[in-house]
Structures are given as structure tokens and as C-alpha cells.
Amino acid sequence: xxxxxxxxxxxxxxxxxxxxxxxxxxxxxxxxxxxxxxxxxxxxxxxxxxxxxxxxxxxxxxxxxxxxxxxxxxxxxxxxxxxxxxxxxxxxxxxxxxxxxxxxxxxxxxxxxxxxxxxxxxxxxxxxxxxxxxxxxxxxxxxxxxxxxxxxxxxxxxxxxxxxxxxxxxxxxxxxxxxxxxxxxxxxxxxxxxxxxxxxxxxxxxxxxxxxxxxxxxxxxxxxxxxxxxxxxxxxxxxxxxxxxxxxxxxxxxxxxxxxxxxxxxxxxxxxxxxxxxxxxxxxxxxxxxxxxxxxxxxxxxxxxxxxxxxxxxxxxxxxxxxxxxxxxxxxxxxxxxxxxxxxxxxxxxxxxxxxxxxxxxxxxxxxxxxxxxxxxxxxxxxxxxxxxxxxxxxxxxxxxxxxxxxxxxxxxxxxxxxxxxxxxxxxxx
Ligand code: 5AD
Ligand code: SF4
Numbered sequence: 001x002x003x004x005x006x007x008x009x010x011x012x013x014x015x016x017x018x019x020x021x022x023x024x025x026x027x028x029x030x031x032x033x034x035x036x037x038x039x040x041x042x043x044x045x046x047x048x049x050x051x052x053x054x055x056x057x058x059x060x061x062x063x064x065x066x067x068x069x070x071x072x073x074x075x076x077x078x079x080x081x082x083x084x085x086x087x088x089x090x091x092x093x094x095x096x097x098x099x100x101x102x103x104x105x106x107x108x109x110x111x112x113x114x115x116x117x118x119x120x121x122x123x124x125x126x127x128x129x130x131x132x133x134x135x136x137x138x139x140x141x142x143x144x145x146x147x148x149x150x151x152x153x154x155x156x157x158x159x160x161x162x163x164x165x166x167x168x169x170x171x172x173x174x175x176x177x178x179x180x181x182x183x184x185x186x187x188x189x190x191x192x193x194x195x196x197x198x199x200x201x202x203x204x205x206x207x208x209x210x211x212x213x214x215x216x217x218x219x220x221x222x223x224x225x226x227x228x229x230x231x232x233x234x235x236x237x238x239x240x241x242x243x244x245x246x247x248x249x250x251x252x253x254x255x256x257x258x259x260x261x262x263x264x265x266x267x268x269x270x271x272x273x274x275x276x277x278x279x280x281x282x283x284x285x286x287x288x289x290x291x292x293x294x295x296x297x298x299x300x301x302x303x304x305x306x307x308x309x310x311x312x313x314x315x316x317x318x319x320x321x322x323x324x325x326x327x328x329x330x331x332x333x334x335x336x337x338x339x340x341x342x343x344x345x346x347x348x349x350x351x352x353x354x355x356x357x358x359x360x361x362x363x364x365x366x367x368x369x370x371x372x373x374x375x376x377x378x379x380x381x382x383x384x385x386x387x388x389x390x391x392x393x394x395x396x397x398x399x400x401x402x403x404x405x406x407x408x409x410x411x412x413x414x415x416x417x418x419x420x421x422x423x424x425x426x427x428x429x430x
Pocket of ligand 1: 161162163256258296297298327328329330331332
């Protein structure tokens with residue numbers, strides 16, 4: 001198919017097709033992957049032959065599931081030989097199964113992911129996540145309604161499990177004026193949503209100024225601002241207050257806790273105790289009562305005992321997260337944790353994973369229910385795809401599916417009709 005080229009000889013537009021098999025859980029995972037793809041600049045297409053990247057998000061439950069997937073993989077391989085499809089990814093339950101390695105070899109699959117390491121898809125498609133791609137000279141993406149802007153690279157922490165400090169080196173902060181200049185340039189070119197990025201954005205500091213100064217300055221220039229990801233040790237109360245007070249900052253805080261056990265936090269070298277994290281959250285809830293809070297949690301880090309796990313469940317109960325990224329520990333080469341004893345057996349990790357997931361979904365569902373019936377101003381992030389709904393975001397940071405043809409970057413007002421654990425659903429705009 002003819003690939004359109006951006007004016008100015010930019011990169012060819014990329015397309016992706018996601019095929020979902022199986023249960024509601026898979027539908028949800030596909031939604032998450034879809035958001036990542038759209039954020040990375042892919043357009044979604046419905047037919048394999050139109051796609052640069054095809055993702056088969058699979059299910060293992062039905063008897064002939066693997067055979068069915070083999071049929072799809074065979075066809076995709078043919079399309080790839082003809083030069084139509086470029087990359088193939090296999091995700092979901094079959095990706096996590098014992099057969100995955102054999103399928104990968106036989107069909108030359110480019111990326112195999114299990115059920116809950118979808119963050120690796122983000123890396124694969126070039127979204128700035130774990131390993132960022134920032135060079136100070138690299139301009140942000142112009143002409144897009146929402147843009148990512150890297151304000152710092154690297155990381156000065158040494159978390160036991162993490163490859164980032166090894167691969168990205170120590171923290172380098174971009175000067176304030178440089179950041180502001182780019183924000184202005186983006187806003188002039190039509191951007192109305194700027195997300196500040198970095199491994200520990202709240203550790204940003206430059207010539208006596210700290211992250212909150214930068215955030216407030218950006219919030220003066222851009223109509224809508226968010227930032228990720230933060231480190232609890234750097235998160236200042238005044239930043240939490242600013243989130244509540246400033247009308248242009250999305251009231252959504254992503255603050256990775258990793259574990260609720262002080263023993264594990266020490267082993268991970270996180271530099272804070274669970275109660276200090278709790279106190280931060282109290283401040284956030286006090287100043288941003290209608291805001292959303294998300295976190296990262298690792299289950300099954302080496303040495304994690306049953307009582308450590310219970311401490312994590314307790315922290316989830318206390319903090320009432322609106323969502324969480326839950327990761328099963330995976331040893332990364334060159335990290336301290338990769339060489340640690342007391343590896344947690346996979347069946348135990350799986351059980352703990354599900355318990356953490358259930359605890360988070362309970363609080364998320366409860367909190368989302370409170371939004372039902374209210375009218376929200378929704379920023380459209382992704383326009384309607386075929387039969388589906390547009391995906392937007394409230395000022396409180398909730399993801400909303402809206403029944404509208406509004407384009408990305410527009411605002412609509414709509415009433416929230418129902419809510420699940422992960423998204424709100426709104427009807428036609430008022
Ligand atoms: N195993 C599991 N999860 C990890 N993360 C980082 N490294 C690992 C690992 N080795 C998770 C952390 C981090 C998020 C981006 O990814 O929770 O906050
Ligand atoms: Fe840095 Fe720890 Fe975050 Fe890795 S997990 S980027 S080491 S703060």
C-alpha cells in the first residue's frame with residue numbers, strides 16, 4: 001500500500017492492526033496497546049495487508065486456539081514476504097505459553113509478549129518509556145495536538161531491578177529556558193497538550209530551580225500539561241499543591257511505589273519507607289480531592305515473602321489507587337536483583353500478581369463509580385476508530401470512551417453513564 005509521507009521528507013506514516021482473540025481481559029489489554037500505538041504515531045487499520053505492524057493478542061482457553069493462531073501467522077508470513085506487513089507481534093496468553101518460543105522461531109515473529117509485560121511493546125514501537133530516546137537537540141513533534149517533551153534523561157537512583165541507570169547513565173536535566181522555548185514553539189504550532197517526560201521528572205533541577213518551578217512555568221504557557229514519571233523521594237508537597245491549584249495541570253499523579261514492604265523497599269534501594277509514601281498520598285488527596293492516582297508495583301522481586309506481599313496489599317488498601325501497572329519481576333542482565341538468591345517460584349508470583357491486580361481493580365472500580373452521573377469536560381486524545389468510540393481524558397485524569405466524532409485535541413462536555421475498573425463511558429456530548 002502507498003505509505004504517505006509527511007511534508008518535509010519526514011518518516012513514513014506507520015500503520016498497525018490489532019487482532020484480539022478471547023476474553024474481556026484481552027479486549028482491555030488490546031485497548032492499552034492501542035493507546036500506546038496511537039501515542040507512538042501509528043494509525044490503526046483493520047486489514048493485515050494495510051499494516052506495517054500486526055499484533056495478534058491471543059487467548060489460550062479454547063481447544064484449537066494455537067492452531068487458529070498458526071493459520072493467522074501463516075498468512076502474515078506470506079504478506080511479509082510480499083513486503084506488505086513488516087513486523088509481527090504475538091501477545092496475550094499464547095505469548096506467555098510454552099509454545100511461544102517454537103512459534104516465534106517457526107514464523108519469525110518479531111516480538112513475543114506475555115500477558116502483563118505490555119510495557120515492552122512501548123519500547124518496541126519507540127515510545128519513550130523505560131529507555132528513553134532523548135538528545136537535547138532533537139525537536140519535539142510539531143503540529144500534533146498532544147506532544148511529549150523530555151525534560152531530563154538518565155537516573156541517579158540505583159534500584160536493584162532496573163536497567164535504566166546502566167543504559168541511560170546519570171541524570172541530565174534540560175535547562176528551563178530551553179524547555180520553555182520548546183513549549184512555546186509547540187503551542188504556536190497547534191499543540192494543546194504537553195506531557196513532560198523523564199525517568200524521575202520530579203528530580204529535575206537546574207541552576208537553583210526545581211521541578212515545581214519548571215512545572216509552574218510550563219503550566220503558564222501550555223493549555224494542558226501533565227508529567228511522568230515521578231519518584232516518591234523527590235515529590236515535594238508544593239508540587240502536589242500546584243496540581244490542585246493550577247487549572248492547566250491534569251489532576252493525575254503517577255507515583256511508582258513498587259512495594260508496600262519496608263524490607264523490600266530497602267532491598268530495592270528505593271530510599272523511602274511505605275509510611276512516607278502514604279503521607280505523600282495523603283497530601284495529594286487533600287489538595288487534589290478529585291484527582292487520580294496511579295502507581296507501579298513489582299511482584300515477586302527476589303526475597304519477597306508472604307508478609308512483604310501482604311504489606312503491599314495493605315498499602316493498596318490504604319492508598320486506594322485509581323490504577324496501577326503491575327509487573328512480575330523479570331531479571332534484567334547487569335542489575336543487582338538478577339543475581340539475587342531467594343527467587344520467588346512462578347506459581348507464587350502468579351498468585352500474588354492476581355491478588356495485587358484484584359486489590360487495585362477493586363479500589364479503581366469503586367472510585368470510578370463515583371464519577372457516574374456527573375458531567376465532565378473531556379479532552380479527545382484519539383478520534384473514533386470505525387465503529388468504536390473516541391478516547392478522551394477528563395481534567396481529573398480519567399480515561400473516557402465518548403460517543404463523538406470530535407477530533408483529537410478538541411474538548412467535549414459529556415455525562416458519564418457508566419464506569420468499569422479501567423475507563424469511564426460517556427454518551428453523546430451535551
Ligand atoms: N522487573 C519487573 N518490573 C520492572 N520495572 C522496571 N524494571 C523491572 C524489572 N526488572 C517496572 C517498575 C518501573 C516500571 C517502569 O517498570 O515498576 O516503575
Ligand atoms: Fe531510576 Fe529506580 Fe526509576 Fe529505574 S526504577 S529509572 S533506577 S528510579
